[in-house]
Amino acid sequence: MSHVATRGELRRPGTVRGALVRAVVLWLCIAALLVAAILSAWSAVARDVYGAGSFARGYLDALADDDAATALALPGVALSSAELADAGLPADSSDALLRSEALGTIEDVRLVSDVTTGSGAHEVTFSYRLAGQPHSTAFSITSGERTFGLFPSWRFETSPLSVVQLTVAHTTGFRANGFELDTRRVAEGTDGAFTSTIPFLTFTPGSVDFDVDTTYLAASVETATTTEIASVVEAEVTASATSDFVSEVQTQIDGYLDNCATQQVLQPTGCPFGMVIRDRVDDLPVWSIASYPVVAVQPGDTGWQMPATAGAAHLVVDVKSLFDGTVSTLDEDVPFTLSAFVTIRDDGSLYIDLR
Structure with missing residues (x-):
């Protein structure tokens, strides 16, 4: 005599328990994959949008876009007279070159490396081209408070400003990347001086072409290039009679x-x-x-x-x-x-x- 199993008999306890286990395992795997994806996305965003390299690139992009105000406003860029002196730079340096009109051309900006130092700061190195020539600069960047409690904020541990110690001979007027300046208006104690030496703050990296081109005076181009932060480079523009x-x-x-x-x-x-x-x-x-x-x-x-x-x-x-x-x-x-x-x-x- 045959026997037909009922629905209750088919759902024995062992069978039901195994199905539940498999379902739980499946959902745990899905959850793990989802968490991994979220963490990966978060890590990518933190690195590419909120990372130290992204912070430094924002500075370089501002310079490439001739946006001096944005570059100068980034944390750790601007320095007071006392901070200039602490950095080993002339405290009386003029900020006349820290403007969009005096910026040079930066192209082909690329991240080379982002290394975490023993102190937790980042040494971020970028390559680029100034006036067609290849160069690279290392920036020291440290973290600050986190944005939205998740993403780190950054600041330059060492300001990316440098100084061009410029001697202007036989004139008071000169040009910096085509922008006209006068020694009497950018530095004290130079009024009436036939030759003056003035320290000018400049962004790093940067390339400034100094010259004189007027009806009565001319001077060939003298290029000052800064690729190392907090450095001092010398330049001289000497006018002659036309x-x-x-x-x-x-x-x-x-x-x-x-x-x-x-x-x-x-x-x-x-x-x-x-x-x-x-x-x-x-x-x-x-x-x-x-x-x-x-x-x-x-x-x-x-x-x-x-x-x-x-x-x-x-x-x-x-x-x-x-x-x-x-x-x-x-x-x-x-x-x-x-x-x-x-x-x-x-x-x-x-x-x-x-x-």
Whole structure:
């Protein structure tokens, strides 16, 4: 006689327990995979969005985007005078170059390494190109309070600022990456100085092309490159007189001498030439310029100058002898020398002080 199992008989305790175990194990595996995925995602976000390397990249991206304000506002970048001195940098450094208009070009920024030091800080190294040349810089970054209680915040343990010790010779005006500056406005004690040396804060990494390019003065480009944080590099921009400068001084001096030649006296007033005659002048003297001084403009100790330069005036005048009353014509060149100090006024005009 056959027997058909009932539903209750099919669901024996051992069978039910095994199914439950398998279900629990399955859900635990799913939960473990989910937790692992969450932890992996969190780790990736913490590394790529909130990591030390991401923090340093944000700084470099700001420089690459010519956004000096954002770079300077990052924690640990800006320094007070006291902090500059503690970092071994000149406390009186000018911040005139910490602006977007004076930033150079940074390209091809890449993370090279992110190493945790024994103190828990991160040494993050990036490679990049400045003015087409490859360089790299290591940044020291330390963690601060966590964002949302989960992700770390960061700050530069050592500020990525450096100093360019710039000597500006024979002028007060110059350019930094095309941005016009004047020593009298960026540093105290330089007013009227013909040559000044000024420490300028600059972002690291950075490349600054210094030059002078005006109507009367020019200087070839001097490039200062900073790739090591808290470093001091030296640069010098030396201005020289342009052909327009020399030509303008020549024109003004020629005009001055021509005006002297219009005075029909033996000793023209305020002029570098004249004649002393013991006999009696029988007619009005007639002056002309036989040869003009050839102007050369060169830097002196305190300003631009034309050194003593020879020229010659020509005098024609009738003279009556006091001895026998005879009249003769004096017709001869009268040599002279002329020097000058030249000042470029703030409005761009020249002031020539003749000597």
